[in-house]
Amino acid sequence: MYEKLIPDMIVESVHKIDLNLLKKKGITSLVLDIDNTLLPKKAKFLDEDTVEWLERAKNEGFKICLVSNNTKKRVNELKEKTGIPGIAWAIKPRKGAFKKALKLLGAKPHETALIGDQIFTDILGGKRVGLYTILVKPLSDEELAWTKIMRRAEKIILKRIEGYEN
Template structure:
């Protein structure tokens, strides 16, 4: 695996957060989750976390997982969502920079190798998590709605994911 493959290849790819088996966390000694918001926990532009996602997050907390939202969005929005699901947060995280991820991991008092980053974007969530040595999980975006620049990045992302699949580094989703 070359450098760019290591940087952009998630450890796991699933359709939604709900498809992640608890065995993944146990088998990889994961104790914390850094979660993206838009198109990972809720559709882009919406403010309410769906009930099935809330239930999953509550289950993670009951299993002893530390949870933190890590978002490039502004504080008021991130804080409202974090409060609604009773988790900590880092806003203006500057993903894929290490800043926001490091801050969240430090607040959890964990090591990067014991933390999973879950998000819908390769160039922000997965790249940022891989740069720190976190376990990375890519989910399919919950909505087609997003910023214009994100739509452009999706084209590059699609080609990159296809290349990783062709190399046998990533399992193709149905």
């Protein structure tokens, strides 16, 4: 269980992900969390840098799917803006939505990287289906109480992981 909580890579933000390194690892597909990974939870619009990053990843040949525990409305807004398909009400860390995403991407787990800001939903869920997992720092701290509790537990774990500065 414990090892399923440790991400394969930890970065400051999506912008710091070395896409070439992912390619070298045989990764061709990306499963992306939305809230606090691509934009702050309360923000409605992606910033230009992130839109560009998504475009660059697409141009580099990566297939991309959004997987969010948020509503269909939220996922559709991003889909309209970026053209990237998404799955809402994912109930991460349950495996269903990730499996759905792999099917949609036509990708195998070992060819796919999960990118998200939370250990107990994104990383754990991704690991459970065998994805390469990348943890990013959350973009905002405005969270529901439940998430705050989860964060506390995450911090305890992160303290044990070398190289993570909070």
